[in-house]
Amino acid sequence: MTRMCAPTKAFRRPVAALREAVAAADALLFATPEYNYSFSGVIKNAVDWLSRPPDPPLVGKPAAVLSTSPGITGGVRAQWALKPILASLGAQVLFRPEFALGDARRRFDEAGRLVDEEARARLAQLLESLVALARGG
16 A cells, blocks of 8 residues: 655755754744735745654644735735644644734834834734743643
8 A cells, every 4th residue: 555645754954944943943923924815825835844744843833823914804814724724733723812914004114113002912912822822821
């Protein structure tokens, strides 16, 4: 019988470095734009590499997702697409609170700093929740 998903014996350096970094991390924060009602292909490719045996580093890893966009939904559909995939791969996904920031152009200054105080407070809440999840709470 042929195995459909045989373990990869050796990963190329960039993939091995990504897998090692994820394995060493206390938690993961995915920041994604929304492309065609989903998340970016770059993130999909990274998640695919992280899901490969042996020892997929996403298993048991606390993870949160945030998004921002110039539109009013703030990329929430990208989150809805990514979170179930991460959960199905064994990550401990933080589903609440959510951080999806719409109308992004007016919420950042020219240097790229988030200047919207309400958004900063919501972002802090997401990060505090992710830290608590990583600490077992």
